[in-house]
Amino acid sequence: MDDPVLLTGAGGRVGQAILDGIGEEYDWRLLDREPISAAKVPDRVTDADQYVADITDERAVREAVTGVNAVVHLAGDPRKTAPWDSVLRNNIDGTQVVMRAAAEAGVEKFAFASSNHAVGGYETDDRTPDLYRPDDDYRLDGEELPRPGNLYGVSKATGEFLGRYYHDETGMSVVCVRIGNLTKDHPPREYERGQAMWLSHGDCAHLFDRCLLAEYGFEIVYGISDNDRKYYSIDRAREVLGYDPQDNSANYTFEGDPIAEGPPTDEP
């Protein structure tokens, strides 16, 4: 891809996982409301390619999307406890500003960082904790209605609806990635739910790479590694995007240490 790709929220955890993996593969423009330290910026990205701006600043966002072919939109408040005024501003208003600017600028592909919390309400008392275990076959596949478990999840579901709207109105390709739980080097420690929705850094970078390369219209996919424990299907991400995850939380102990050869046994 020759045209630049705009990455919002580039200085955060997901942004850094993406840049660590595919930072050299694209001509990035980076946008974040906080300045990003030089060590976190790929070598080829110049000062002119970096925007210190809030995504609710329509003028700055319009400037940042001009001439880009694709947008990976991560900026927002990631806290599941975030209050309404913050998710309304950062996650709903901000996402609408970025999506509208992208659609009006003729951006071809737009990948939106949605969340497991858009569907957290499916984790009912009668389904949990079995849901988080490898032998449970309950799966969400992205076809189900959103069922947020908190106001942060409401904001992510709203971002998905905005994506649906702008795709239908303008034809911009939009993929909403319901990201699970991103951690570096090992799955979340001693946390069944987290291990069921683990997304490794390598798989995260690969997944967003596929979002930039594949052909699609409007999609909702789950962004998790190929975990034995899972209640999100990754079939759609495999089929439509060509996602081929390499990591699995089952290759680590419950405490997060890598298992060298096969699963642990009770033998001394």
Ligand SMILES: NC(=O)C1=CN([C@@H]2O[C@H](COP(=O)(O)OP(=O)(O)OC[C@H]3O[C@@H](n4cnc5c(N)ncnc54)[C@H](O)[C@@H]3O)[C@@H](O)[C@H]2O)C=CC1
């Ligand atoms: N880390 C995870 O496991 C998951 C993350 N997500 C989503 O992925 C996205 C990125 O999350 P993280 O990297 O973990 O969060 P983070 O907090 O590490 O990074 C977010 C970045 O966005 C920037 N930002 C926030 N509001 C902004 C605004 N109004 N204008 C411009 N920049 C703004 C922040 O300065 C920060 O650098 C978020 O939208 C989050 O909801 C979804 C599911 C799981």
Ligand SMILES: O=C1O[C@H](COP(=O)(O)O)[C@@H](O)[C@H](O)[C@H]1O
């Ligand atoms: O959307 C998000 O989800 C992950 C995982 O949720 P958790 O309830 O298992 O912590 C969270 O770590 C991340 O901050 C959030 O943005």
